Amino acid sequence: MIDLKSLLSSLDIKADWVGLRAVKEQITTRCARNGNLDPLTIEQDQGIMVEVLVNGQFAYAGTGDISVEGVKKAAKCARDQATKLHKFQLYPFDDSLRPPSKGSYLSVARSLLDPSKAHSLNDLAIELSLRLKVSDKIINTEATLMSIEKDMSFVSSNGANFSQTFHQRGVQLLATAQEGSTIQTRTNGFPAAVAQGGDEFFAADYLRQNAQQIAEEAIELTHAEECPTGIFDVLLMPDQLYLQIHESIGHPLELDRILGDERNYAGWSFVKPEDFGQLVYGSELLNITFDPTVPGELASYGYDDTGAPAERHYLIQDGILKRGLGGLESQKRSNIPGVSSARATSWNRPPIDRMGNINMEPGSTPLAGMISATERGILMKTNKSWSIDDYRNKFQFGCEYAQLIENGKITKTLKNPNYRGITTPFWHGLKMVGDRSTYEVQGAFYCGKGEPNQVIRVGHAMPACLFTHVEVFGGGV
């Protein structure tokens, strides 16, 4: 364990504020294909980010050399950067944007693997990949178990001192079926099947059942009809809706996009600063929260990477846009209310405006109620493909599996379902919101943003939802 406080006191540097953020992470990936275990992958990373504030200008330097000399060198580099950047200063900041938070955060984890029993997870991956082969029509199977252990700690010259320990898990199950020239793949929605927690996430009985269902559905799809083209009501299950929320609500509400910082990297937004507090983003059933306080959700934390304490807030309430996804710096620059979402992917990146847990609040209709209320609709589940423009406005999604709903009943399975739309008209078409029984806590392991790129883990929890008047089409994409 690095003694960050004594490292900080050893720095002899002229700055108005200094912060040190240490990160240590290990990612273990176990993948079995068709009963054979791939070589185990273990990625380890450790380093320290030195951040300084000089004459209102923040600057950074990261180092993988965590010795006193290494950190001193990085601190000098950060100070030199701050001095050089001063003439380009966008806004004069002060140390109130780095709150002096103290405390700790620990992921809820019921069971953490004894390293001497690691082979039991290898055996589980092999078993699951074999169970996915429910018939000779299954031509490929994969089972991947990912375990992430991450520690971060932060100290600063204005008194911050906090540490956070994260245990994160993910499972991907995949089965590909072939019938003649038709090939179809079903998965369990990875990267949706992710959470904070211990190895209880790898509950063998649940995963065995899941494997059976996925494989049977892959075979079912090989003799399913093609999804029709036309205007339908669409019932989106949580493992598709999470990405709809991510791409058409999460990204466009990032304040740095709205401020223009991200424009040269496919990152603009149709949302304007004056929209906050008044834009009717969707129907009055639409309620979206930023909530880093949900135990077990992938992006729960105690503090963001600037030290802002984690708090739940409505981003959209009863359809009205309330807040943006922006940390303290963007809030100060834009004068728009934000959240504690300044996050860095690791020690070698500065915090930028990100999603955390972006959740849709459940409604009151059970799944059966949404199906029986649909005259001509299509239920879609599990994201397969996505595309959305720079402004986060026009989008197109493909799913793995669909069912036709006629006169309130599911009548047949459909393959290759897709739908397209425009962000606010689509959310205005939100007609029914599923109740707690349809609610699932999921997330994404790989949300990319920024230059240099930062890939970060985000959580999404949501019920199933019914949308009216959606443009649907079939075919591979």
Ligand SMILES: [Zn+2]
């Ligand atoms: Zn993303």
